[in-house]
Amino acid sequence: MTTPTAKPPRQHFTNPVRWLLPVVLVLFFLAVLIWLPWQARQMESSERQEQLIADTLWVEQTIRFQLGRHEESLRSLAGEIAFGHLSPEQVHARLLRMLQNGHEVRRAMWLAADGKVVASSDASPQRDSGLSAASLAAADQARRTHRPVYSQPQLGEAGGATFDFHYPLFKGGDYLGSLVARYQAGTILEEMVPWWFAQDNQITLLDRDDKVLARRTAAGPGHGVYTHKRALDLPGASITLVTDSVKSEPRLLPNLLVGSVIALSLALLWSLLALWGHISRRLAAEGALRQQMSFRTAMENSLVTGLRARDLEGRVTYVNPAFCQIVGYPPEELIGKLPPMPYWAPEAMTEYQHRFAGVLAGNVTPQFETIFQRSTGERVPVLIFEAPLVDSVGKQTGWMGSILDISDRKRIEELNRQQEEKLQTSARLATMGELASMLAHELNQPLAAISSYTTGALNVLARAEGSGEALDCGMLRPALQQAGAQAQRAGQIIRSVHEFVKKRDPERQEVAVQSLLDGIEALIDLQARQSYVSLQLSIPPTLPPVLADRVMIEQVLLNLTRNGIEAMAQVPPAQRLLRVEASYDAALSQVTVEVIDHGHGIPDDVAARLFAPFFSTKAEGMGMGLSICRTAIEFHGGTLIHQANPAGGTIFAFTLPAAAGAP
Numbered sequence: 001m002t003t004p005t006a007k008p009p010r011q012h013f014t015n016p017v018r019w020l021l022p023v024v025l026v027l028f029f030l031a032v033l034i035w036l037p038w039q040a041r042q043m044e045s046s047e048r049q050e051q052l053i054a055d056t057l058w059v060e061q062t063i064r065f066q067l068g069r070h071e072e073s074l075r076s077l078a079g080e081i082a083f084g085h086l087s088p089e090q091v092h093a094r095l096l097r098m099l100q101n102g103h104e105v106r107r108a109m110w111l112a113a114d115g116k117v118v119a120s121s122d123a124s125p126q127r128d129s130g131l132s133a134a135s136l137a138a139a140d141q142a143r144r145t146h147r148p149v150y151s152q153p154q155l156g157e158a159g160g161a162t163f164d165f166h167y168p169l170f171k172g173g174d175y176l177g178s179l180v181a182r183y184q185a186g187t188i189l190e191e192m193v194p195w196w197f198a199q200d201n202q203i204t205l206l207d208r209d210d211k212v213l214a215r216r217t218a219a220g221p222g223h224g225v226y227t228h229k230r231a232l233d234l235p236g237a238s239i240t241l242v243t244d245s246v247k248s249e250p251r252l253l254p255n256l257l258v259g260s261v262i263a264l265s266l267a268l269l270w271s272l273l274a275l276w277g278h279i280s281r282r283l284a285a286e287g288a289l290r291q292q293m294s295f296r297t298a299m300e301n302s303l304v305t306g307l308r309a310r311d312l313e314g315r316v317t318y319v320n321p322a323f324c325q326i327v328g329y330p331p332e333e334l335i336g337k338l339p340p341m342p343y344w345a346p347e348a349m350t351e352y353q354h355r356f357a358g359v360l361a362g363n364v365t366p367q368f369e370t371i372f373q374r375s376t377g378e379r380v381p382v383l384i385f386e387a388p389l390v391d392s393v394g395k396q397t398g399w400m401g402s403i404l405d406i407s408d409r410k411r412i413e414e415l416n417r418q419q420e421e422k423l424q425t426s427a428r429l430a431t432m433g434e435l436a437s438m439l440a441h442e443l444n445q446p447l448a449a450i451s452s453y454t455t456g457a458l459n460v461l462a463r464a465e466g467s468g469e470a471l472d473c474g475m476l477r478p479a480l481q482q483a484g485a486q487a488q489r490a491g492q493i494i495r496s497v498h499e500f501v502k503k504r505d506p507e508r509q510e511v512a513v514q515s516l517l518d519g520i521e522a523l524i525d526l527q528a529r530q531s532y533v534s535l536q537l538s539i540p541p542t543l544p545p546v547l548a549d550r551v552m553i554e555q556v557l558l559n560l561t562r563n564g565i566e567a568m569a570q571v572p573p574a575q576r577l578l579r580v581e582a583s584y585d586a587a588l589s590q591v592t593v594e595v596i597d598h599g600h601g602i603p604d605d606v607a608a609r610l611f612a613p614f615f616s617t618k619a620e621g622m623g624m625g626l627s628i629c630r631t632a633i634e635f636h637g638g639t640l641i642h643q644a645n646p647a648g649g650t651i652f653a654f655t656l657p658a659a660a661g662a663p
Contacts, residue, residue, distance in 0.1 A: 056243045060230045063192045074167040074179045082171045088119040095121040104191045107182040135164040142166040150237035161185040161213035185214035201243045208238035306403035328374035345373040450483045510545040510659040533576040546656040552632045560595040567599025590655045598649040
């Protein structure tokens, strides 16, 4: 019997195969389980990256589309300006409407060819354009290329980045200036990037040196996993839009069934952990909310601006300490109260009732001034800003108002007004001082005539008494009539001076231009006769009245006519003609008055400083006449300009608003 020698090797061979196959299958299964989540993770990463690229492209197109709308608006406005269809006031209104329609526009200006501001969107016009070096370079490029150009972004002192859009104005080949729109980089991200995109991504604008111009991190900083860069196609400016998703890389296990199997096996533990995490997050959120509320309360309590919230019925729901300090009432006496409010002044009750009716109707004036009455009875002038109060879902729940105490501003305005009145009175007195010698000469003539006529009448009476003859009244009557006429002439001159120099408060009223000239014609005639100047008035009988303060406009006319008379001192007497003409522009509803002389004209170097205070070409002049004239005309909402007279000399023209009801 032989022993089998082949079985042991076969046993060693088959045993490893029998256990290796299951091991390989298990390993293969595990590899598949590992590969599938990894592949799913890669696919999800690719999908997220592709979605981010598509969303970034959409945001870039949205920003470019909105900027293109502004470019089109400026192009249309530039065309109307080039053809002279718009005045600076109309351009100001259009620019202001542009800012209201696009909050990303910080400022819009119309610059003349010399860089001076002709009109802007500012509430208080600023003569300084405030252009940076980069913006000036862009303006020069736009002028040279005849194409609109964006400037390179410029970081401001407060860290906010801005850049300007320059649209050159040309009429034919002549450069008229440019329209400038200033954009705030941070506001562009806030206004043009939709909230849903900002909730998932960090959005950044970079300049050509990769410096951060603005960044929006509504949901926190990005993780740097999914990012994309997209250059904004802005001619002249290098700005890059960078998006960085706040999402991290997808986790491995939860993407496949194996994750759910594992999750089911650990369901209880996961539930406990999830519950613990939820409680922790809730406690953290509550803590953050309490901290935020404490910070908000501290911030509102430290404000000097009064805050007041009202519901849709007008009931006060919130006031801050600054508001209570303004009105002098504690919060418990205001919260929950319906109008009439205790801080309403009795004399303004009708205005309050009208505004409250507007609140109930849903129409609120965004900004207005009024008067509040404190608990002590003291009146407080306030400036109120009102805006809708909306909840988290966008539903309006009431109105929110911010109230500013403008007592100091009103006092400053009153002091400025008083100083302006004193300056105008001083100017009138100075004018009368300059006319004193002519007044003395003019009054001497009627007084001498009165003396002669009365002496003759006394002689007639003496002869009649000495001879015993009857008194001849026919001889006395002409002498007494002439004496009376000369007395009326002297009285008219004195009344004109008195009305001109007496101090009074400005009072706008309907007054005819002819009536204004009649009031000072005696004073103008004095100067004209002294200088051998002929005066010619051309006032249409159909000219509508203007809404103006009589004395202020008379002072303007007297100053301008006096300047015109003095300007013709060196020309031959035959050419000394001073004309005063008036016309009416129905389209603008304004009256234009022109004072035209045939003097030596105004040199260019003098014209640049003509209206500057304390500048004068006369050795004895104070340099305040034309400055006061311009201030008086601008007080009435008009303009005072000058131009060369084609026939020689100068034309000064000013405009005044026509009275209501003018055709």
